[in-house]
Amino acid sequence: GAVVSQHPSRVICKSGTSVKIECRSLDFQATTMFWYRQFPKQSLMLMATSNEGSKATYEQGVEKDKFLINHASLTLSTLTVTSAHPEDSSFYICSARLQGINEKLFFGSGTQLSVL
Amino acid sequence: QKEVEQNSGPLSVPEGAIASLNCTYSDRGSQSFFWYRQYSGKSPELIMSIYSNGDKEDGRFTAQLNKASQYVSLLIRDSQPSDSATYLCAAGLGGYNKLIFGAGTRLAVHP
Numbered sequence: 001g002a003v004v005s006q007h008p009s010r011v012i013c014k015s016g017t018s019v020k021i022e023c024r025s026l027d028f029q030a031t032t033m034f035w036y037r038q039f040p041k042q043s044l045m046l047m048a049t050s051n052e053g054s055k056a057t058y059e060q061g062v063e064k065d066k067f068l069i070n071h072a073s074l075t076l077s078t079l080t081v082t083s084a085h086p087e088d089s090s091f092y093i094c095s096a097r098l099q100g101i102n103e104k105l106f107f108g109s110g111t112q113l114s115v116l
Numbered sequence: 117q118k119e120v121e122q123n124s125g126p127l128s129v130p131e132g133a134i135a136s137l138n139c140t141y142s143d144r145g146s147q148s149f150f151w152y153r154q155y156s157g158k159s160p161e162l163i164m165s166i167y168s169n170g171d172k173e174d175g176r177f178t179a180q181l182n183k184a185s186q187y188v189s190l191l192i193r194d195s196q197p198s199d200s201a202t203y204l205c206a207a208g209l210g211g212y213n214k215l216i217f218g219a220g221t222r223l224a225v226h227p
Contacts, residue, residue: 043219049214109159
């Protein structure tokens with residue numbers, strides 16, 4: 001199956017710093033990528049829908065100025081957590097979709113962010 | 117009301133039994149439904165998708181959809197300890213057909 005690479009897998013940072021997470025579709029072009037956040041023992045919460053070449057669409061309650069999403073190419077989307085705080089500590093997962101088909105939705109391996 | 121609802125469990129079944137996982141959704145406009153399995157600290161992996169009313173079988177897994185009742189279920193036959201995981205139900209919503217996940221049901225299959 002298709003591969004989505006997410007990097008880094010784990011990051012520990014100090015409060016107030018910014019963290020960038022990359023999501024790459026390695027063998028297909030993804031016009032749409034999704035960013036999810038998952039707290040321990042909870043489900044994946046959709047944060048935003050990222051479309052190549054246009055502004056991301058954020059879900060209600062997600063601060064667009066805090067979670068910056070850039071989808072500059074058909075194979076790369078980035079999520080930057082700006083001025084991270086301990087409450088931002090979570091598991092962040094990206095997914096990339098092939099040809100608008102949800103059965104062709106592939107997940108990255110996730111990034112565990114810990115803010116001290 | 118949450119868009120996709122699941123019982124968080126845990127659901128405990130003995131090895132070899134049938135595990136039944138249930139999910140309801142609120143948006144009648146949803147046309148596609150998915151079951152994912154997620155192990156702790158890992159990304160979800162797709163098990164089944166279903167689009168039409170009725171049953172869809174794939175090996176030990178059967179997905180059931182009832183659009184009138186806004187209900188989706190997953191049956192796992194001959195449950196194995198390796199099936200122990202969290203099972204996430206998801207529905208496709210909106211213009212981007214984004215996937216909205218339920219909270220997940222934790223399944224424990226004991227020998």
